[in-house]
Amino acid sequence: MNRTPRTLFDKLWDGHVVRPESEHHPAVVYIDLHLVHEVTSPQAFDELRRRGLKLRRPDLTVATMDHSIPTLFDAGEPRYADEQTRLQVDALKRNCEAYGVRLYEMGEPGQGIVHVIGPELGLTHPGKTIVCGDSHTSTHGAFGAWAFGIGTTEVGHVMATQCLLQRKPKTLEVRIDKTLGLGVSAKDLILAIIRQIGVDGGTGHVIEYTGECIASLSMDERMTVCNMSIEAGARAGLIAPDETTFNYLENRDHAPKGDAWERAVSEWRTLRTDDGASYDESVSIDASRIEPMVTYGTNPGMAIGISESIPMSGGSERQALQYMEMSEGDAMVGKAVDVVFIGSCTNARLDDLRQAASVLKGRKVADGVRVLVVPGSQEVKRLALAEGLDRVFLDAGAEWREPGCSMCIGMNGDAVASGQLAVSTSNRNFEGRQGKGSRTVLASPLTAAACAVSGKISDVRSLM
Amino acid sequence: MKPLVTLTSRVVVLPNDNVDTDQIIPARFLTTTTREGLGEHLFADWRKDPSFVLNRPETKGAQILVAGNNFACGSSREHAPWALVDFGFRAVVSTSIADIFTNNAVKNGLLPVEVDEETYTKIVAAASAGNDEVVIDLKTQTLTLPDGHSGRFPVEGFARHCLLEGIDQLDFILREDDAIAEFESHR
CATH class of the missing domain: 3.30.499.10 (Aconitase, domain 3)
Incomplete structure (x- = not known):
């Protein structure tokens, strides 16, 4: 046929x-x-x-x-x-x-x-x-x-x-070639993608992420990438299932078992874009050129590599800089941090907590910095406890909390105070998102942990 | 849902790009379990500023909000259109409106109007000149300015039908019950 x-x-x-x-x-x-x-x-x-x-x-x-x-x-x-x-x-x-x-x-x-x-x-x-x-x-x-x-x-x-x-949405392929460097994670990748295509670059589209870099990511990392598709305007982001996906799912509570599992996997293997199929649009990014990323404004597209300085801006972006108390030409590195939040549906899985802990192990949170670590679920909490990650966070001087959305959205009382600057592993740096008057810098768990230790926005690679 | 066929109103212009749903209705107001009364909290943080556009007496009663590109990006909270409608808005106009918001708006009798750059610029200019009564006609899908300039806007056909008639979309899906049962029987 x-x-x-x-x-x-x-x-x-x-x-x-x-x-x-x-x-x-x-x-x-x-x-x-x-x-x-x-x-x-x-x-x-x-x-x-x-x-x-x-x-x-x-x-x-x-x-x-x-x-x-x-x-x-x-x-x-x-x-x-x-x-x-x-x-x-x-x-x-x-x-x-x-x-x-x-x-x-x-x-x-x-x-x-x-x-x-x-x-x-x-x-x-x-x-x-x-x-x-x-x-x-x-x-x-x-x-x-x-x-x-x-x-x-x-x-x-x-x-x-x-x-x-x-209505059937259009498709946008985002192909990520090569692989991420040391200290650069899935969060940095998705921030770099949003910066490139824009906060409305995916409107009306479903994004499919493809390429060598995506294939090399763990499921936790792939979820971080797909999670923030909406920050580029796309309601959905997709990654074709592969052995990494099947290995993750096998034996989970609600995964098919026995023969049903075998049948499911053979069905799932067909879920990939056929040779010769075309997307409505395609873009590509070279992963090896991405640095640890931080945001400087009030939407996730206002992001730069940690070694860059804040670019020239106009119109609404200027208002964003004013809100953030930042200026064109400023470096982000060195800016004093009040709060560090490690959590949210973007970055509160076991991989994320392990990465943050790898930086905090044997180190102390800087004086005056409040660090909140909130596991994404009871299961993440259980696995983190089994590995002793809670001890690493507590010994460093961070707070270790019960699972929930917490300070990502600030509905439960976990909020950043007005005027404070938070480095957050969450997904939105909108005005007041983490509490009225709060200022948010989005970053990876590695970068957030590095900022916790130094009390300033920092390049995690200097601690590796 | 109240039908919407034509709308003649002055506009409120909020020229910022990327106005997100956290600005339209901050998360601390999402602890409600009803959909009523959210207009009070519309743009709650920005309204603290006395010079904010919605605090100006001349914008009182305007039913059309005109905003910069990528309006209502961010969260899926339907509290955003609920708040806009409760405040008195019946249409939002921008060069681009976020997908989830568009879906939510049409289900609440709030018309999302995506216009070209030229029309947007003309509306903003008319508003700053104080001559800003525009006419939105959903049947012809046109927005017309006082100077006669007219721009067409797209609306998904079914949403348009439901808005014009004031019909609820759920009734349409409920009538598909047999097709849904048939689909389920093959799974």
């Missing part, structure tokens, strides 16, 4: 169309996994209630709590930031119970940041469509799943019908 060559995305799309799109309506697309958390779900559950609808597939729906939950406990009791956050978490519990949704509760094995636990539990598979009321759902694309963030109305659509209305 002579089939038209297809991209990986074409295959994911074709496999999920319940009704094809027409001039009059978008395609009805089937959703294989719906992830739910406390912030973007209560209004959707209320809509089901209002209309008297059932939740169609509780078996394809999994909930956890991550955004509003505290990372500190008093004698086992969560220390909520305020009454409203407690009410929101309670609403999730009640809703999951009422609609039969499996909920991973605070402190329970399996709980954690929604984009950390999906893969960890083996729920995220190649070839699936995965949605969540959270823009960083793009993370799961690292497994060759079509995964994207949706709003609360669409959360309700999926609850009621297990489907969404979608």
Whole structure:
């Protein structure tokens, strides 16, 4: 049979169309996994209630709590930031119970940041469509799943019908040639990509990351890359599954077992872009030329290599520099740091904590710097404890917290004070993102740890 | 959802590029479990500045927000369109609007209008001259300025239909129940 060559995305799309799109309506697309958390779900559950609808597939729906939950406990009791956050978490519990949704509760094995636990539990598979009321759902694309963030109305659509209305997006190939140098990590790679294509470079597109560098990355690293696709405007980022993917998933709780595993893997091997298939657009980047990256402005595209100085800017960028209290021509290296945050769905997996610990081991956090380390999940925490990483952080003078989104979004009381400069392994340096008036510099776990030790923005390579 | 066919209104211009959803509605207001009353917190941090455009008396009652490129990038929070609609906006105009926001907006009767650079520049100029009543016609997909300049804008066909009629998209998918069951039976 002579089939038209297809991209990986074409295959994911074709496999999920319940009704094809027409001039009059978008395609009805089937959703294989719906992830739910406390912030973007209560209004959707209320809509089901209002209309008297059932939740169609509780078996394809999994909930956890991550955004509003505290990372500190008093004698086992969560220390909520305020009454409203407690009410929101309670609403999730009640809703999951009422609609039969499996909920991973605070402190329970399996709980954690929604984009950390999906893969960890083996729920995220190649070839699936995965949605969540959270823009960083793009993370799961690292497994060759079509995964994207949706709003609360669409959360309700999926609850009621297990489907969404979608127009087929365009495809953008981002090919990464060669490999990353010493001290340069997946976070630096994605910041370099966003800098190159721009914060709206991926709008209307699904990105597929390809090339030698991507193939060499671990799953934790691939998730970091796909996680920030949305910061380039792309709702989804994809990486074709390979042996690294299969090795990660094998034997996980919800991964297929026995013969089903063999069948799944042989199916998953077909999930790659065919020779001769074409993307709507393609760009390429040479990984060997990327340095450790830091942001200097108020969007993730305003990023430079650690040895560069802040470029000339105009218009809105000037306002961003003013907010950040930075000037054109300044070096980032040497700027005093108040807070270091190591966590978030971008960089709170075991690889990330290991990297940060490798820098902090045998060293001390600089005087006056507050360092918060927040594992992405109970499972990451368990593995980190088993390796003694918590001791490394605590001995260095960092705080070691319970899993959650924490200071990435600052909804739970873990916030950066107004005017303070935070070096953060999270994904957004928007004005006030980490607390009203907070100033954020995005960086890798290696760079964040180096900044913690020196109390200044630093090139981690000088400590290696 | 209230139908939207034509809209005649003065505009509020926020010329910043890359206005993100954390500015539209900061995360500390996302602990709510309802969708009502968020207009009060629209651009909460920027509104602290007395000179911020929404604090100017002449912008009161305007139903069209005009913003710089890549408007509403960032988070998927539907609280952003909820806040804009609750405040009184029915349309947002920019040279580029983020994908998730666009999806969320049309489901809340808020029309995303992507115009070319020329039209955008003309709107900003008209606003600074104080002659900024524009007409948005969703049937013809045009935005017309007081000087007669008119720009066309794209709208996804089904979203347009739903906005014009004030129809809920969920009803459409619910009617596909048999097709969905059939699809599920092969999995």
